Amino acid sequence: MSKARPKTRGIVSAAVSAAMLGTMLAGCAATAPESENSELEFWGWNPAYEKVVDLWNSSHDQQVKFETTASGGDGGYTKMQAAVKAGNAPCLAQVGNESVPTLTVDGSLVDISEEIDQYRDGFPDSAWAAMGVGEGIYGVPVDIAPLALFYRTDVYEKFGVTPATTWEQFAADSAKVHAADPNVYLSSFAPAITYQIAGFVQQAGGTWYSSENDQWKVSMNGAETKDVAAYWQKMMDEDLTKVTDPETPEWFAAVQDGTIASYVAPVWWVTVLEGAAAGSSGKWRVAPMPNVDDDTVSTGTAGGSATSVLTGCDDVQGAVDFANWMSTDDGALEILIEDAASFPAATNGTGLGSLSEPLEFYGGQKVYEVFADAAPTINPNWQFGPANAETGSAYADAMKPVLDGTRTMAEGLDIAQASLVDALTTKGLSVTE
Structure with a gap:
């Protein structure tokens, strides 16, 4: 026994x-x-x-x-x-x-x-x-499910950019492309979608939870998360990213016509994109997601x-x-x-x-090799928490006002942190910040 x-x-x-x-x-x-x-x-x-x-x-x-x-x-x-x-x-x-x-x-x-x-x-x-x-x-x-950058080769070539190796370069390329054609964005971002920012935070070395002895430490407004939020807040404020929920019919239409020219997504998106944007077959490639800086190689999941x-x-x-x-x-x-x-x-x-195998939709690229190379670089600091549903709702509810400009992401993170601590405490868990 x-x-x-x-x-x-x-x-x-x-x-x-x-x-x-x-x-x-x-x-x-x-x-x-x-x-x-x-x-x-x-x-x-x-x-x-x-x-x-x-x-x-x-x-x-x-x-x-x-x-x-x-x-x-x-x-x-x-x-x-x-x-x-x-x-x-x-x-x-x-x-x-x-x-x-x-x-x-x-x-x-x-x-x-x-x-x-x-x-x-x-x-x-x-x-x-x-x-x-x-x-x-x-x-x-x-x-x-390691993350990588899916991008349109035709759009990138048209505007003279290549897949960015750092997020700083990605922002500069986004500004260049959008200045040349205000209808085109290199990315889209949804501030209230939890899994999107979570992958970026993991890449940056952050985590929303850690556990030791009988306590859970909650850090939804930790330094790495604040840094990621500040980056995307600036991208939104300067109209350098399309602010919209991903994977809706309208979003896939923009992906297919090239007005959203790239997207950071997990490995399972390889088949999702192929099925939802068949009209753009052959125009897509996959590259490693941009890094925090030139000295760091890391990814999220x-x-x-x-x-x-x-x-x-x-x-x-x-x-x-x-x-x-x-x-x-x-x-x-x-x-x-x-x-x-x-x-x-x-x-x-x-x-x-x-x-x-090479994939025709991706111009014959062996795209899974990109994810195989990324797998060992997934940041191991990330830990999921003991209340998955509460985590998602605390973040999403706090971020919804960001969409109409009545709240910044930084403010939303502080509100989400307080809400999540309350939710875990209510569940009878020992929580520290």
Whole structure:
């Protein structure tokens, strides 16, 4: 039963741990422990996971049974949490990186830092950082989503600019292009869209959360975030970026006609752009996102997922062994790449299958090589927090007045910080600033 007991180091509160331990002990009294070769249950919503599980089952004694659930935000996490409380949760579950801390704090996930130790070298530091809460590790990375600059070669060539290597150069190029044609912008920016600025803050070395012992430090208005906000505030004030929400029909129309000529986006946007802007095929390329300065090479991310072990699992090591296999086996990764457009977190997976092929939409460029080069430079300082929904709403609500000029982004960050601290305190978490 020792493997089933949740480890309670650091940020996971003693009260939650005690409650979960009671649930687990009750479950153990009712059922016999599984043997090391017993069937492991696995819940998730990725359409390729069932095929991956079939591949594992064809060559391993210990079998895995996959059950498709609703995606996490559409009820999948609620189902997992309820199963943990009832003592009948599966051993394994798909979890988005942004939700790992939330599910950890409520006692749903097991700290696998000991079981995973032998597998650490197969992933970049940033991938493990996304799995961490306090001193614990609460998932095996599956896929990541490094950012890069998507740009229109025809527009860039027309105005005599090249992909900027620094944000300072990007601002200067934006001014040059917009002065030559006021209808054309090198970028768009939505001040109330959380994931867009979060990636820039991560690149700059900032984070909105950190955890130590039993406390969460909240830093939504930290120095790096203020610097990023000041940059985009100036871009908006000087009309050097198109202020609009991304990925709307109107936005894609502007992307397709070249009046928005570039955009920083994650790796999964490769297929999104191809599907939504087919009329501009052959005109797009991908370059590394601009850096903070000439001496820094860093990027941010927008997405990613893990395979986590749920509280109550009787074979934690067996579950971790499967999870690592799924994230590192060439055959498993090729299924995830081809059937689910995943970009592997494991270093051995970023050049497999179609990830090594030139893409016609991008003028024959092997665009995934850009993301493979970016993956090791994802800044590992970023940590997601224990209240993902509250984080998004605190930021978005505080930034909406920026759109009509009644509030600056700097003012919005201070308001968002106060709102987020209140929200976490209300949830019963220990918070510091």
